[in-house]
Amino acid sequence: MKNFRKELSYFIEGRRGFLNITGDVQKCVTESGIREGLVLVNSMHITSSVFINDDESGLHHDYEKWLERLAPHAPTGQYRHNDTGEDNADAHMKRQIMGREVVVAVTEGRLDFGTWEQIFYGEFDGNRKKRVLVKIIGS
Numbered sequence: 001m002k003n004f005r006k007e008l009s010y011f012i013e014g015r016r017g018f019l020n021i022t023g024d025v026q027k028c029v030t031e032s033g034i035r036e037g038l039v040l041v042n043s044m045h046i047t048s049s050v051f052i053n054d055d056e057s058g059l060h061h062d063y064e065k066w067l068e069r070l071a072p073h074a075p076t077g078q079y080r081h082n083d084t085g086e087d088n089a090d091a092h093m094k095r096q097i098m099g100r101e102v103v104v105a106v107t108e109g110r111l112d113f114g115t116w117e118q119i120f121y122g123e124f125d126g127n128r129k130k131r132v133l134v135k136i137i138g139s
Contacts, residue, residue, distance in 0.1 A: 001037075001137060001139055002037075002137070002139060003136065003137045004028065004032035004135070004136040005133070005134070005135050006028050006031070006133075006134045007131045007132070007134075008028075008131065008132045009130070009131055010121050010123070010129070010131075010132060011126075011128070011129045011130075012126035013126065013127060015073070015091075015123075015124070015125065015126055015127070016067075016094075016122075016123055016124050016125075017126060018063070018121070018122050019120060019121045020055050020118050020119070021041075021050075021119050021120065021132065022055075024134075025039060025041055025111065025134055026110070028134040028136065029106055029109060029110070029111060029136060032136045034109070034136050034137070034139065035108060035139065036106060036107060036138050036139055037105075037106045037137050037138015037139065038103055038104070038105060038106060039103070039111070039134060039135070039136045040101060040103050040133070040135045040136075041102050041103075041132060041133070041134050042100050042101030042132065042133050043095070043100055043121065043122075043130070043131075044130070044131040044132065045130045045131065046092055047091035047094075047095055047123075048095060048121065048122060048123050048124060048125070048130050049095045049099055049100065049121070049122035049124070050099070050100065050101050050102055050121055050122070050132060051098050051119075051122060052104070052113075052117050052119055053118070053120065054116045054117075054118065055116075055118045063098075063122075067094045067097065067098070070094075070097060071089075071090040071097070073087075073090045076089070088124075088125040090124070091124035091125035092124075094122075094124040095122075095124055098122050102119060106138055
């Protein structure tokens with residue numbers, strides 16, 4: 001069994017955003033030479049997320065609105081975490097909702113998705129570079 005590890009870096013301008021990283025992950029699969037196995041993709045930061053869904057702008061807009069209703073950024077004083085001088089308690093909660101990582105099968109050297117599935121990086125406390133880990137195991 002072979003394994004492969006790579007860190008990808010992303011910078012999202014503004015507080016929040018979603019980025020389709022499927023192509024970057026597929027490049028890692030190709031670079032790894034692994035034809036059959038599993039790929040783990042996870043955010044290495046507690047205020048960002050990796051998730052799988054449809055690459056459709058209306059859905060991304062709906063996520064933004066839904067997440068803001070569940071964990072509104074303002075007023076920042078509503079969160080005890082922000083008593084430490086931070087203003088990102090909502091980002092931690094949004095990450096918890098959207099998830100830390102995804103695992104995708106690799107079949108014949110390609111990501112083995114269902115219809116419309118894509119991998120996304122979700123940022124909830126942006127304006128700085130953050131890392132995503134890609135770990136692939138297989139043969």
